[in-house]
Amino acid sequence: MGLLEIFSRRQEKSKDVAKERLKLVLVHDRADLSPRLLELIKNDIINVISNYAEIDTSEIDIKMTKTTKEGDNKPVSALIANIPIKKLKMRDDT
Amino acid sequence: MENEKKGTAIVVTSGKGGVGKTTTSANIGTGLAMQGYSVVVLDADIGLRNLDVVMGLENRIVYDIVDVVEKNCKLKQALIKDKRHEHLYLLPAAQTKDKTAVSSAQMVELVNELKKEFDYIIIDSPAGIEQGFQYSIAGADEAIIVTTPEVSAVRDADRVIGILEANEIYQPRLIVNRIRQDMVKRGDMMNIEDILDILAVRLLGVVPDDENVVISTNKGEPVVMDEKALSGKAYRNIVRRIIGEEVELLNLEESNQGKFSKMMKLLFGR
Known part of the structure; x- marks a missing residue:
C-alpha cells in the first residue's frame, strides 16, 4: 500500500x-422511482425542452429528493431538474 | 371466558434474510418468559421452518400452523411447550407446505385467538416482502426490525419500514444485530448513530457479533439464558425495554476481545 493510499x-x-x-x-x-424510470423521465423532459431551447444534454442533472411541505413538516418527494440551456430557440409561432 | 388476556402481538421482520430474525424471535420470546410473562413464539416462515431448532424443540412437533388454520387440529394441540420455561410455547411453521397455505385473514384470526391466552405473541416473519411477509404482519400490533450494519440489510430494513407503515403498523423499533465494535472503531462499520440517522426509527437494542450465539444455537438453547455471554445480556436488556423498563445501552467494549486486548485495556486503560 502506498503512502497516498494510506x-x-x-x-x-x-x-x-x-x-x-x-x-x-x-x-x-x-x-x-427506479433509475430506469428516472432515465425515461429525463429523456422526455429533454425532448420537450429541446423544442424551445438548445440544451447541454451532457450536463443535465435530474434527481429525486426529499423535502418538507410548507405549513406542516410532512416529508414529500420532489423531482429536481437542473438543465443548462445553451440558447433559446426564439420561436413564437403560437 | 373470564380472565381473558389481551396480549400484544409483535412481528420480528427484516426484509433481508440471514440477519438474525429467528435468533432474535427465539431470544425475545424466551427472555419474556424468563421475566414471567406467558409467551407464544409463532414461526411464520412456512416451508423453511427453523424456530423449532433454534429453540431446541424440533423433536416435539406433531401439528403445525397450517394444521391449525385448516382445522386439522385444535390450536392447543399444535402449541409446543418449552422444555425450560413454564409459560413459553412454540407454534411451529409447516415444513412441507408453501406460503400460500395461510391467508392474512386466517393469520389475523389465529393471532387474535392467541392474544386471549398469552401476554406476548412473537411472530417470526419470513425474509422477503411477498405473501409470507404480508400474512406474518397481518395480525401484529407492533413490529421489531432486525438489521445488521451492512448496506444491503439497512436498505431492506428501510423498505420494510415503509411497507409496515402502509399497513398501519407505525413506529417499529430497531435491533442492530452483529455489530463489531472493533470495526466500528476503525470506521469500517456503520455505527448505531449512522444507522439511526438513515432509518429514523426508535432503537430497541444493539446485539454484538458474538460467537456464543452460534454455540447456543448449536445446542438449541437461546443465548438470552447465558448469564455470561454479552449477547445474552444484550437480549435481556432488549426484553426489559419491551416490557417498559428504561435500560441503558450495552457497553460493547467488552465484546469480541481477546486476552491481549483485555490486557492492553488493563495496562493502558484503553
Missing part, C-alpha cells in the same frame, strides 16, 4: 462511503 483511506472511512451510498439509494427506494 492517507486517502484515512480521509474516507468505508463506513462513510456506505452511509453516503445508502442515503442516495434510499432516496430512490422511498420514492418508488
Whole structure:
C-alpha cells in the first residue's frame, strides 16, 4: 500500500462511503422511482425542452429528493431538474 | 371466558434474510418468559421452518400452523411447550407446505385467538416482502426490525419500514444485530448513530457479533439464558425495554476481545 493510499483511506472511512451510498439509494427506494424510470423521465423532459431551447444534454442533472411541505413538516418527494440551456430557440409561432 | 388476556402481538421482520430474525424471535420470546410473562413464539416462515431448532424443540412437533388454520387440529394441540420455561410455547411453521397455505385473514384470526391466552405473541416473519411477509404482519400490533450494519440489510430494513407503515403498523423499533465494535472503531462499520440517522426509527437494542450465539444455537438453547455471554445480556436488556423498563445501552467494549486486548485495556486503560 502506498503512502497516498494510506492517507486517502484515512480521509474516507468505508463506513462513510456506505452511509453516503445508502442515503442516495434510499432516496430512490422511498420514492418508488427506479433509475430506469428516472432515465425515461429525463429523456422526455429533454425532448420537450429541446423544442424551445438548445440544451447541454451532457450536463443535465435530474434527481429525486426529499423535502418538507410548507405549513406542516410532512416529508414529500420532489423531482429536481437542473438543465443548462445553451440558447433559446426564439420561436413564437403560437 | 373470564380472565381473558389481551396480549400484544409483535412481528420480528427484516426484509433481508440471514440477519438474525429467528435468533432474535427465539431470544425475545424466551427472555419474556424468563421475566414471567406467558409467551407464544409463532414461526411464520412456512416451508423453511427453523424456530423449532433454534429453540431446541424440533423433536416435539406433531401439528403445525397450517394444521391449525385448516382445522386439522385444535390450536392447543399444535402449541409446543418449552422444555425450560413454564409459560413459553412454540407454534411451529409447516415444513412441507408453501406460503400460500395461510391467508392474512386466517393469520389475523389465529393471532387474535392467541392474544386471549398469552401476554406476548412473537411472530417470526419470513425474509422477503411477498405473501409470507404480508400474512406474518397481518395480525401484529407492533413490529421489531432486525438489521445488521451492512448496506444491503439497512436498505431492506428501510423498505420494510415503509411497507409496515402502509399497513398501519407505525413506529417499529430497531435491533442492530452483529455489530463489531472493533470495526466500528476503525470506521469500517456503520455505527448505531449512522444507522439511526438513515432509518429514523426508535432503537430497541444493539446485539454484538458474538460467537456464543452460534454455540447456543448449536445446542438449541437461546443465548438470552447465558448469564455470561454479552449477547445474552444484550437480549435481556432488549426484553426489559419491551416490557417498559428504561435500560441503558450495552457497553460493547467488552465484546469480541481477546486476552491481549483485555490486557492492553488493563495496562493502558484503553
